[in-house]
Amino acid sequence: MSDIRSGDFVECIDDVPYRPESKVMPVLGGLYTIASTRTVDGAGSVRLRELTPTCHLGGECGCGDCGWDINRFRKVYRPGPWLVEELEKPVLEDA
Numbered sequence: 001m002s003d004i005r006s007g008d009f010v011e012c013i014d015d016v017p018y019r020p021e022s023k024v025m026p027v028l029g030g031l032y033t034i035a036s037t038r039t040v041d042g043a044g045s046v047r048l049r050e051l052t053p054t055c056h057l058g059g060e061c062g063c064g065d066c067g068w069d070i071n072r073f074r075k076v077y078r079p080g081p082w083l084v085e086e087l088e089k090p091v092l093e094d095a
């Protein structure tokens with residue numbers, strides 16, 4: 001069982017898409033914030049504050065039911081100054 005909870009800082013440890021329709025993926029080694037966690041078919045699924053997943057219905061997720069496998073992430077227990085700096089970088093908007 002994963003100890004990842006909503007609001008946790010996590011690092012991506014697996015960025016290989018399982019399915020061809022998974023276009024939006026977290027970056028290996030990237031740091032993210034968990035927006036929510038759910039269980040789908042017995043497996044943990046998470047949403048991230050920084051990324052919107054590709055939807056199983058196509059395109060960017062608007063249904064709110066899509067996410068990434070919780071096992072793609074590991075919890076970052078002790079955020080240091082390097083992490084705060086990382087999180088304070090401006091978020092690039094799509095043009």
Ligand SMILES: [Zn+2]
Pocket residue numbers: 054055056057060061062063064065066
């Ligand atoms: Zn969706």
